[in-house]
Amino acid sequence: MKILLEELPHQEKSLENLIKAFPPLDKHTTDPDKDFVYANPILYYRDRDDKNIDIKMETGTGKTYVYTRAMYELHQRFGIFKFVIVVPTPAIKEGTKNFIQSSYAKQHFAQFYGNTRIDLNVINAGDFKARSGRKNFPAHLTNFIEGSRQNANTIQVLLINAGMLNSKSMKKSDYDQTLIGGTTQPLEAIKQTRPVVIIDEPHRFPRDKANYKAIEALKPQTIIRFGATFPDVTVGRGRNKQIKKDYYRGEPQYNLNAIDSFNDGLVKGIDIFYPNLSEQQAKKSWVVDKVSAKELTLKQGNIHKTLYVGDNLSDVDDGFEGDVVYAGSKALSNDLELSKGMILIPGTFQASYQEMIIEDALNEHFRKEQENFFRLNNAPKIKTLSLFFIDSIKSYRDSDGWLKKTFERLLTKKLEELIAKYDHSQSQKEIDYLEFLRATQKSLQSENQNVHAGYFGEDKGSGDEAVQAEVDDILKNKNKLLSFKDEHGNWVTRRFLFSKWTLREGWDNPNVFVIAKLRTSGSDNSKIQEVGRGLRLPVDETGHRVRQEEFESRLSFHIGYDEREFAQKLVGEINSDCKLLLNHEKLDENMIKLILDDVRKTQPKFDEEDLLEQLDKLNIINCKNEFKENVEIEGKVKSGFEWLLEYYPILSSIQLRDGKVNNNPKKSSKRLVKLNQENWKKVKELWKVFSKRHMLIFERKAEEISKIAKEVFSNTENYQREAYTYSKQELISKEDQVDITDNPTQEYVDKYRSGMPYGAFIKEIAQKTDLPIKDIHPHVLKSLKELNNSEYLSYSSVKKLVRNFKAEFEKTYSQSYHYEALDFQARTSIFDPRDDSFVESVSSGLLGVNQLEGVSEDSRNLYYTPPVYYDSIHPEKDLLTHGYAADVTVFGKLPKSAIKVPKYTGGTTTPDFIYVLENGDDSSIYLLVEGKADNMREGDRQIIQNQEKFFEQLDKFHIEYQVATDAQDVYQKIDNLLNSKK
Incomplete structure (x- = not known):
């Protein structure tokens, strides 16, 4: 089996933010060693603390992928080719090594960076051992240090764990070899390469500890930390003392927190199990009262017992089965680290347990x-x-x-x-x-x-x-x-x-x-x-x-x-990773702002007065904006706070959703939604057609595409230089505390980033537009001659050129295609043509992330209910809980990939809902509904165009298509169809 890596949106965003925060090249440096071929190009701010970058990504979301790709990207954009990756342990080092050297990673990155390769040099304990009486440097260390920028397609990476970096071997200078600059000390030689350092698991590298100081000794031009957890730092004094996360610039330059990772389905949900103990066993617990390097004191009520190094826990309580002794240094012989207040339960040490x-x-x-x-x-x-x-x-x-x-x-x-x-x-x-x-x-x-x-x-x-x-x-x-x-x-x-x-x-x-x-x-x-x-x-x-x-x-x-x-x-x-803590007692300013920001995406004029008026009418809040208790709406009673979450789910989205972590579940926690087979049979003939594979046939002309390319790439307004600013952090003492100020500064700023290589610029555009280079090169060259500045060879220019070309292309060809059915059928999320049947059940995640229990059972629904699953309150929840006329014989939400309509921009799409209406002549009208917001994005409009064109071509069926921005749109459409048949 071969692992296939893919670009994920959150990883692309983290890379984009990293590049934006990366210090620019110092093109006007007077450093005599600026052209030293064994060292990185010189960066601005290399001697300032705010040169450094933090990328926060939760465990399991692909940190190693991002920092590996970042090395390729920084090499391509800035010519950086000497990186030092520092990890806390040999096990993590092995994992990083295996990923970077894996064939699947090399193949994946080759599609973006061509024949550029990473030469990975790993330093392990024992590499410095003298052989044949000579004290030589490890070959990997020499290879990294003496790698030259003249080899334009090679990135030199030194991978080392903290203990090795901080070892005596790296600090000695009595070796029988010399490295660049004549030095015989490894750390000094690495420092001369002007490295960019990447730290993995930064919480293991507090800035006041030896391992971090060993990294600082390398004089890195910038440090990029990747982690789910960052070290703590104490700010202020006395009563104003606070413990905060130690971020370089006060906050991470990218923050994918734990809540978003779980709620957005970027990691697995969790079920937690533990065997129960009898009440008598549970009561026999011992508490760690005191613990030092040489002795341990346990207490149970008024009973205190002290153990010394080598004493067995069974001497305290025979319930501690097994040969577990106090090993000293605040640990048991089974490696359990002890601290004051810890509870030890003898029953859990038993073999049977x-x-x-x-x-x-x-x-x-x-x-x-x-x-x-x-x-x-x-x-x-x-x-x-x-x-x-x-x-x-x-x-x-x-x-x-x-x-x-x-x-x-x-x-x-x-x-x-x-x-x-x-x-x-x-x-x-x-x-x-x-x-x-x-x-x-x-x-x-x-x-x-x-x-x-x-x-x-x-x-x-x-x-x-x-x-x-x-x-x-x-x-x-x-x-x-x-x-x-x-x-x-x-x-x-x-x-x-x-x-x-x-x-x-x-x-x-x-x-x-x-x-x-x-x-x-x-x-x-x-x-x-x-x-x-x-x-x-x-x-x-x-x-x-x-x-x-x-x-x-x-x-x-x-x-x-x-x-x-x-x-x-x-x-x-x-x-605790939440960006906003919800107030369960009162609607506060932060919650109001979050709600307004979300609602204004679809209702731009919605303001605070509108919100408070609505909540007052619903009887959710009082005149002081405090939440009321026992509020009844539509026959259901909840607290005002719970109703607020119901009406504005954006508030729930910033905290961990129910069901993501289950404690000691009594039964299987899997959530399958069973299909109502009788109702699905009523749409079976339609699904036989939907399960046929279709392809898009485009009606394009090469000369028209070339004309669009000329118009876009010859327009100098589509070229942009990349400006940058930096913030300066200062420590200011105020009476009994220290504060940090963060102010923009133009100190030492060159205003614009230097341009990327012309060949890389053209290649990037070609990859993103699928255009031949001959249709790009002459027009770009003409524009650059007019602009007379290589700084316009920027990634901002690439983005604008690609975006404008695609916009013009889609404007010209958005309707110049048709669907053609192929001679074979394919399985969708609900239908398998091989045995001509619908599946028994689907995952609830294919229907929606939210669950509603308190709904009446409706025999016309496509699924057995309750509960029902939905993504948005408006219009999805409204449509699922509406009471429809008897002429609506089947209705329900369609799972993702239920139809697989090919999209104009690639991939497939499925409408949100289907309704079957009796037509009065033993036939049915099928209403397919796509729910969208009023201010829909361009991508949404393309989806609608695809679906409209696809359903128009299915002449055999009475198919109606409706784009709904509100549930009322659908109700009106159904009424119109039912009235027209009469």
């Missing part, structure tokens, strides 16, 4: 594995992986270890149950799964099983080939873990992974669907970081990333009873 967690995790694994194997509508399979965090390596690695024996016993039992279940299957998909299970069983019973594997820090250099093979599979062979079969057609059965938190950060495998913690991880860890290994959206067997609404499985996170408040803390941590 851990067995319950393992059994629950295995049950969830195979439930999800079957969901992902037998996906709806015969979609490609998804390989399911599970990750176990454990406390004892010995218990897993030893052949007679308790954990290994228990896991394999429980797994064997589960495999036997499933093999019996599918033993007499008839469908090919079930026969394939049975074969997969039997291959798993056979491997598990063999001497060298390939079903589960472990990776621990202690594995490095162990010399055990079998262990090294496991480590390589986990860290390096991502494609293999994601595949069902190898290159020889044999089943790849490895899908259960064990670690001790070594894989908690940096390791990336998108198909982790179950995480089980067989021990607590302490009290101060980021909860998002703990679930982070399972948040990424999965990849199917064809290598494509699967959108959240296209798969049913969520991340199942299994923890102990002592962490039962995990869900609450996780939701709290996610919501």
Whole structure:
């Protein structure tokens, strides 16, 4: 299987913001070393703190992709070719290395950057060891430092972990070699390359700690930090002291926070499970009263017991089963870090309790594995992986270890149950799964099983080939873990992974669907970081990333009873990332502004007075704008605040949506909506036509396209220089506190960025317009001669030229095409032409992100209700809850990709609603509705044009098409159609 990377909007936006914030080139520098071929070009502000950039992206949303692409982009735009990537741990370093060097990443970036390549140089512990009596530099270090800008298509990247960068080996100067400038010290040599430094996981690099100071010692021209979490900094003194996030310029230059990541479906939803303890067991908890390097004091009520280094917890309470001792330095022998106030529950240390967690995790694994194997509508399979965090390596690695024996016993039992279940299957998909299970069983019973594997820090250099093979599979062979079969057609059965938190950060495998913690991880860890290994959206067997609404499985996170408040803390941590905290007591100014900004997208004249008047009429607020309690609207009673969220869902969107994190669910949390087959049968003939593949036939003339190109590219008004400004931050002392001011400054500013290379400029336009270079080059050259300034070779010019060309092209050809049905049918999200039937159910995500329970059942709906799912209140929710005349025999919201009308600009589209109306002559009128806002975007207009033209050509059916900006538009259309038939 080959992973296929794709451009995602949030990643493109983060890259765009990074480029905007990047310091310009210093074209007028008087530095005598400005042309030093082993160093980057010189940037402005290289000696100022506000040169640096922060990019905040939540775990699982593609930070590594963005900073890898950023290196290509900065090389193309500014000629930057020396980058140092600093990561906190060797495991993260391995993950970054594997991504940059992967064939799928190289192939993906080649489509944007041609034959430009990254020469990745990785420094590891042990690389500095003397050989043959000589103290030489590691080859990778020499290669990075001596890489020259004369090799125009090569980007030199040094990848190093913090411990290695801050090591004595990097600071020594007694080597038997010299590097550029005659230096014998690695750090000094790197500094002379004028590097751009990228920091991954910035919360691990506080600015007052040694590892960050080691980065500063490189004198980077700019530092770009990529992370979901940033370090804290204390501002002010005394009562005014505050702890804030330490951002370079006061805020990130791009901020994809946790709420947006979950709500927009960029990461998986989460179900959290824990086995319950009896009330008696739960009461026997011990609290950490004091902890120091040499002793630990636990208390239970008025009882205090002290343990010293080497003492066993079972000496305090025999409920602490297992050989767990106080190891000193505020940690137990199972690596659990202790802090004052932590609660230790003896029952959760018992082997039987851990067995319950393992059994629950295995049950969830195979439930999800079957969901992902037998996906709806015969979609490609998804390989399911599970990750176990454990406390004892010995218990897993030893052949007679308790954990290994228990896991394999429980797994064997589960495999036997499933093999019996599918033993007499008839469908090919079930026969394939049975074969997969039997291959798993056979491997598990063999001497060298390939079903589960472990990776621990202690594995490095162990010399055990079998262990090294496991480590390589986990860290390096991502494609293999994601595949069902190898290159020889044999089943790849490895899908259960064990670690001790070594894989908690940096390791990336998108198909982790179950995480089980067989021990607590302490009290101060980021909860998002703990679930982070399972948040990424999965990849199917064809290598494509699967959108959240296209798969049913969520991340199942299994923890102990002592962490039962995990869900609450996780939701709290996610919501703490909110840009605006909602006031549950009163409608405040921030909430009013947010509502007005949203409503004015469709009602530009809507103001605060209109809003307050509406809420007053609904009886939601009082004269002080405080929310009323027990407000009844349409027979339902809710608080005023809850009604406000109902009418203005933009407020809900800034906090974590219900259902994204479920605590200890009693049953499967998957949300499938069952189709009402009787109603779908009434539109079956229509769907047979819709399932036919259609293609767009364009009526274009080459000479007309060339004429448009000439008009756009010869117009000098379409060329722009890129201006830039910078802000200057100053610390100002005021009595007992320190404040930061942030003011624009023109100090040392050259006003406009230098132009990009002419060849790259032309190539960029050609790629974005699909025009031959011969139709671009002469007109661009003519314009540049008139402008007489290479600064107009900018990305702003590319954007404006491409945008204006496409606008003129679409104006000329927007109606010059027709649809032509092909001779084959294709599966849509609801209909499979191979067996001429509709699917049994669809994912709720294909219908909408919001759920409404309190609706009456309507037998005419396309789905069994309640609940109903929708994206917007107006018009979607209104249309779904309206009482229609009896002549409307079928109605309902269409799932995404239900029809797949080819779009003029690429991809497909589906209308939002369908209605079937009785025509009085044993025939039906089909009304298809596309809901849009009044101030629709140009892309929306193109969708409407596509749909109108598509439905016009289906003469066989009585199809009406309606664009609705309001529910009343649809009600009126239905009334008109019903009246006209009479």
